[in-house]
Amino acid sequence: MRQSQSLRFAVLGVVAFHPTGVHGYVLKRQCDRILGHFWQLNFPEVYRVLNWLAAEGWIEAVGTEPVASRKRYCITAEGRENLSSFLLEPALDVPRPFRQELAVKLLFAVEERTPELLRVINRQRDTYVDQLHLLATQRRRLQRLPVDPFLANLLIDGVEVVVRAEIAWLENVCQKLTERFGASTA
Amino acid sequence: MIELHHVTKVFGQEATAVRAVNDLSFTCPRGGFWAIMGPSGSGKSTVLHLIAGLTAPTSGSILVEGTDVATMSQAAAAALRRRSIGYVMQAASLLPFLTVEQNVSVPLMLAGVPARARGERVARALERANISHRSAHRPSHLSGGEQQRVAIARAIVMEPPIILADEPTGNLDQDGGHAVMDLIQDLNEDLGVTVLMVTHDPVFAACAQRVMRVVDGALEHDHDFARLRSPRDHATRG
Numbered sequence: 052m053r054q055s056q057s058l059r060f061a062v063l064g065v066v067a068f069h070p071t072g073v074h075g076y077v078l079k080r081q082c083d084r085i086l087g088h089f090w091q092l093n094f095p096e097v098y099r100v101l102n103w104l105a106a107e108g109w110i111e112a113v114g115t116e117p118v119a120s121r122k123r124y125c126i127t128a129e130g131r132e133n134l135s136s137f138l139l140e141p142a143l144d145v146p147r148p149f150r151q152e153l154a155v156k157l158l159f160a161v162e163e164r165t166p167e168l169l170r171v172i173n174r175q176r177d178t179y180v181d182q183l184h185l186l187a188t189q190r191r192r193l194q195r196l197p198v199d200p201f202l203a204n205l206l207i208d209g210v211e212v213v214v215r216a217e218i219a220w221l222e223n224v225c226q227k228l229t230e231r232f233g234a235s236t237a
Numbered sequence: 238m239i240e241l242h243h244v245t246k247v248f249g250q251e252a253t254a255v256r257a258v259n260d261l262s263f264t265c266p267r268g269g270f271w272a273i274m275g276p277s278g279s280g281k282s283t284v285l286h287l288i289a290g291l292t293a294p295t296s297g298s299i300l301v302e303g304t305d306v307a308t309m310s311q312a313a314a315a316a317l318r319r320r321s322i323g324y325v326m327q328a329a330s331l332l333p334f335l336t337v338e339q340n341v342s343v344p345l346m347l348a349g350v351p352a353r354a355r356g357e358r359v360a361r362a363l364e365r366a367n368i369s370h371r372s373a374h375r376p377s378h379l380s381g382g383e384q385q386r387v388a389i390a391r392a393i394v395m396e397p398p399i400i401l402a403d404e405p406t407g408n409l410d411q412d413g414g415h416a417v418m419d420l421i422q423d424l425n426e427d428l429g430v431t432v433l434m435v436t437h438d439p440v441f442a443a444c445a446q447r448v449m450r451v452v453d454g455a456l457e458h459d460h461d462f463a464r465l466r467s468p469r470d471h472a473t474r475g
Contacts (some may be wrong), residue, residue, distance in 0.1 A: 177460060190415070196238060208411065226276075
């Protein structure tokens with residue numbers, strides 16, 4: 052629920068970048084570029100959020116196009132006020148319980164299963180490295196957009212710090228397991 | 238293109254022998270951008286030294302742009318480095334008594350490029366490294382990130398097809414590191430320069446197209462990001 056509220060404000064924020072209005076499909080493309088790593092949105096989702104924002108009076112259609120997909124949307128004064136309040140609210144996110152599943156596997160690790168466990172850890176590390184590559188690609192794309200990437204880069208910085216720490220922890224676990232149970236287990 | 242075929246490098250002899258590189262093989266294609274990661278002492282930097290002809294392998298062959306570096310004389314290896322390889326290290330290693338412009342022109346002077354032709358090439362390299370505005374400054378007046386950009390300008394002033402980068406972001410903060418990585422990616426994507434980069438930082442390694450993890454001198458893991466790229470990315474990268 053909280054995420055869907057954040058998503059509404061994220062889309063509202065992207066609409067706010069366009070004082071003269073923005074078409075839904077342009078908005079979708081910008082959402083992909085700016086929010087892509089945090090939220091993957093398809094067209095129906097974008098239009099669902101736009102309809103919700105319009106029903107609340109936070110955005111309005113401008114121009115005379117009757118077809119929903121061709122309408123241009125502008126943020127209203129009320130929408131701007133709500134966006135502003137949201138930005139100043141304290142975030143309710145709590146640290147997510149990272150590593151939970153892997154932690155359980157570690158707790159029940161036994162010497163003879165160490166090679167398999169190391170493979171599980173390496174797969175986990177690969178997943179994080181993939182995530183870093185997608186973040187790096189996102190960062191490069193943002194540079195080519197007509198919007199200032201400064202704030203989006205701050206978000207990417209935050210994810211990178213967390214992922215880097217996770218990788219460091221996994222490597223530490225690998226190294227210590229190998230030290231304890233011998234190189235032949237690696 | 239850089240090719241390593243069953244390359245082994247042993248330092249020392251008998252009881253004190255250290256196998257820094259152990260039967261390592263890979264082929265980094267022309268225009269590729271690959272990263273090498275691994276723990277300290279895993280032989281990452283030695284791999285770059287071998288490719289640059291700074292040290293000879295104990296066994297195996299190393300082809301740089303089709304030329305076998307392993308069997309070259311030191312003079313021939315130095316000529317190959319001047320012609321084909323730009324080397325970027327963790328420390329910028331600029332000459333403190335020269336200006337930025339003069340530092341960048343050093344490789345051209347060593348290669349015997351006439352003074353008249355040097356100016357334009359230095360200006361182009363500085364522009365490419367986004368550091369032209371500092372051309373008259375001495376290195377001590379620059380930030381760490383700026384010094385590294387000058388080092389990169391110096392590495393590309395001979396317009397080499399290959400850049401070997403050994404921990405190019407190692408001395409920089411996060412923002413400085415990202416600026417240097419942007420520059421390296423620009424050189425790779427815009428000019429088609431082949432880049433082989435050693436780094437311990439997974440964030441910067443993930444900017445490459447492929448990450449090789451080296452442990453005890455051997456290839457432990459090869460991570461290719463090609464499967465993550467969309468067809469549009471492939472088309473953009475040409």
